[in-house]
Amino acid sequence: MIQVAVFIFNFIQVNTYVLYTPDGDCLIVDPGCYTQQEVNALERFIEQHKLKPYAIVLTHPHIDHVVGVQAIKTKYAIPVMAHLKSPEILNQTELSAANFGFNNINNFLPDKYLNDEDEIYFGKASLKVLYTPGHAEGSVCLYSKEDGFVVTGDVLFQQSIGRTDLPTGNYQVLIESIKAKLMTLPDQTVVFPGHGDKTTIGEERKMNPFL
Secondary structure, three states, rough: OOOEEEEEEEEOOEEEEEEEEEOEEEEEOOOOOOHHHHHHHHHHHHHHOOOOEEEOOOOOOOOHHOOOOHHHHHHHOOOEEEOOOOOHHOOOOOHHHHOOOOOOOOOOOOOOOEOOOEEEEEEEEEOOOOOOOOOOOOOOOOEEEEEEEEEEEEEOOOOOOOOOOOOOOOHHHHHHHHHHHHHHOOOOOOEEEEEOEEEEEHHHHHHOOOO
């Protein structure tokens, strides 16, 4: 069974997730840890639970979700996984960092590219990649059918959806992504978003004003 730990990092309040198994295998999703204190908090959790990081996985390439990539990749010598269309935005990481007030953040590219329907394996666990553009090119959600949850990044929030006014955003594409890839999941599926509180697919089907 995959356990989900959430950390709220940086001044944009990103949800960073550590997904881990009973055997201690883990993935780090959207490392938004910016300050040294935030990096330390994430590392301390991993050490205290004796976890073995397999990879960093990015739900999408926006700066607030990637500011901790450098520190975490260096610490654990693990690959960065992101959708194959993410470099369009990742190549602008340095510029985006400066625009949003993040210092000392460099451009980078993924070590492994993901595509729709790919499986990400860590230890005995796995997650299915759901390609969900609209908020940003290269957006994916990470679905565990076995454990009944999906990590949605900035695609779907509690009674809201991701913004579409940034480069590569498209409202109609986002709505189509949500309906095709997320609203087809079981109602009881827990949604872990990129910001804010968790919800369920069923709750969003009934209560989300955008849907």
